[in-house]
Amino acid sequence: MSKSTLSVTDNRTGKTYELPIQDGTIRAVDLRQIKVASDDAGLATYDPGFLNTAACRSAISYIDGDKGILRYRGYPIEQLAERSTFLETAYLLLHGELPSAAELDSWVYNVTHHTIVHESIKKFIDGFHHDAHPMGVFVSTVAALSTFYPEAKQITNETSRWNQIFRLIAKAPTLAAFAYRHSVGMPYAYPDNDLSYPGNFLNMMFKATEVKYTPNKTLEHALDVLFILHADHEQNCSTSAMRGVGSSHADPYSAMAAAAAALYGPLHGGANEEVLKMLREIRSKDNIPAYLERVKRGEFRLFGFGHRIYKSYDPRAKLIKRVAEEVFDVTGKNPLIDIAMELERIALQEDYFVTRKLYPNVDFYSGIIYEAMKFPTDMFPVLFAIGRTPGWLAQWQEMLLDKEQKIARPHQIYTGSDKRDYVPIENRS
Ligand code: ACO
Numbered sequence: 046m047s048k049s050t051l052s053v054t055d056n057r058t059g060k061t062y063e064l065p066i067q068d069g070t071i072r073a074v075d076l077r078q079i080k081v082a083s084d085d086a087g088l089a090t091y092d093p094g095f096l097n098t099a100a101c102r103s104a105i106s107y108i109d110g111d112k113g114i115l116r117y118r119g120y121p122i123e124q125l126a127e128r129s130t131f132l133e134t135a136y137l138l139l140h141g142e143l144p145s146a147a148e149l150d151s152w153v154y155n156v157t158h159h160t161i162v163h164e165s166i167k168k169f170i171d172g173f174h175h176d177a178h179p180m181g182v183f184v185s186t187v188a189a190l191s192t193f194y195p196e197a198k199q200i201t202n203e204t205s206r207w208n209q210i211f212r213l214i215a216k217a218p219t220l221a222a223f224a225y226r227h228s229v230g231m232p233y234a235y236p237d238n239d240l241s242y243p244g245n246f247l248n249m250m251f252k253a254t255e256v257k258y259t260p261n262k263t264l265e266h267a268l269d270v271l272f273i274l275h276a277d278h279e280q281n282c283s284t285s286a287m288r289g290v291g292s293s294h295a296d297p298y299s300a301m302a303a304a305a306a307a308l309y310g311p312l313h314g315g316a317n318e319e320v321l322k323m324l325r326e327i328r329s330k331d332n333i334p335a336y337l338e339r340v341k342r343g344e345f346r347l348f349g350f351g352h353r354i355y356k357s358y359d360p361r362a363k364l365i366k367r368v369a370e371e372v373f374d375v376t377g378k379n380p381l382i383d384i385a386m387e388l389e390r391i392a393l394q395e396d397y398f399v400t401r402k403l404y405p406n407v408d409f410y411s412g413i414i415y416e417a418m419k420f421p422t423d424m425f426p427v428l429f430a431i432g433r434t435p436g437w438l439a440q441w442q443e444m445l446l447d448k449e450q451k452i453a454r455p456h457q458i459y460t461g462s463d464k465r466d467y468v469p470i471e472n473r474s
Pocket of ligand 1: 311312313314316340345346347348349350351352353354401403406407408
């Protein structure tokens with residue numbers, strides 16, 4: 046009869062060990078018993094970039110990278126994108142179940158009534174240079190919120206946790222929009238609680254002299270869908286930062302600032318910004334083959350392509366292409382879409398991309414839509430951060446409630462010098 050164990054023979058000692066297998070994993074600490082001598086620390090695993098290490102159990106997002114499947118709490122992303130709203134999806138991620146009508150009303154009410162930020166926040170946004178990258182402003186102001194809500198440190202207090210969750214989901218768009226308004230020298234537009242979550246964000250971004258801003262319904266809906274598509278993606282770089290910082294029991298504002306900082310990088314959420322720069326640099330479809338040759342020579346990467354987990358088409362990229370059509374009906378077509386689609390078509394025929402299973406990811410098409418909606422390029426990662434906020438918070442709360450979790454503290458393989466004695470400066474050659 047088959048057993049759920051792994052037998053390992055240590056050829057250094059000839060000893061055999063039997064390790065339990067659970068959920069397709071062995072426990073790294075079970076390897077510690079494998080030693081050559083009683084005073085050795087035991088065997089460990091070496092996994093830079095966590096290519097094959099599960100750091101937690103999670104019931105939030107499910108991804109099958111080979112089949113291109115993404116589900117939040119079991120619900121396929123396609124169904125949520127078509128039938129849910131961002132705030133309902135946020136509820137689902139955080140509570141684990143879809144809300145009843147009354148639960149949804151109260152949830153939306155709570156988020157909507159936390160959108161205003163303290164007036165002092167405006168003062169320190171004013172202190173940034175006019176050309177400060179809005180993601181830098183976002184990261185800093187999210188961190189600064191912790192100083193306004195000192196009770197957020199009480200991470201074991203459930204009521205306090207939910208208050209910070211409402212605040213972060215509600216205030217993320219306000220901070221993002223204020224960062225943008227500062228960069229273009231426009232007065233800050235205050236939240237309008239009569240509007241939906243994405244509608245209010247458009248209001249805070251683009252309201253000019255009109256008494257009341259009326260968002261375009263199609264663009265409002267498109268933005269809502271884009272937020273849904275970005276809402277969670279299991280243990281990616283920024284979520285791992287959220288969990289890692291949160292594991293030291295830092296308050297959620299500090300942990301989320303770290304997550305947003307991780308998202309900023311061009312290999313993660315900053316890729317959408319890089320895609321647009323890339324498409325502009327390519328300029329015309331005729332230049333695509335020469336550009337791809339340079340990618341294949343290893344001069345640079347094709348931004349918006351490739352993914353650690355997806356080894357087939359990113360399901361979010363498929364849905365984003367559909368949203369693009371709706372948006373272009375209103376805004377007119379962004380000419381970069383033609384270059385992007387041709388780039389995808391040619392790349393997916395090239396051996397280099399096929400053998401490495403490199404497909405468009407969520408960032409490949411999102412920027413083209415954002416640009417058509419008049420968001421400046423440097424706001425793209427900030428838009429990603431707004432969408433990801435409920436996912437980060439759901440993962441943070443799950444981590445805190447997981448009895449198995451401890452402060453994140455990986456091992457290292459020390460490669461430095463052996464012990465040596467201090468040499469006074471006059472004796473150094
Ligand atoms: N363009 C060209 N080659 C690529 C690309 C790319 N975009 N991505 C991976 N490769 C190649 C690598 O050079 C490597 O080739 P090699 O085996 O000949 O050395 C192979 O594919 C595997 O690449 P890794 O870097 O090992 O893959 P990893 O899983 O570590 O990286 C990542 C994933 C960071 C997303 C990578 O594909 C990348 O840099 N993509 C471009 C940036 C991007 O679009 N990021 C957004 C990701 S989605 C998100 O974060 C929301």
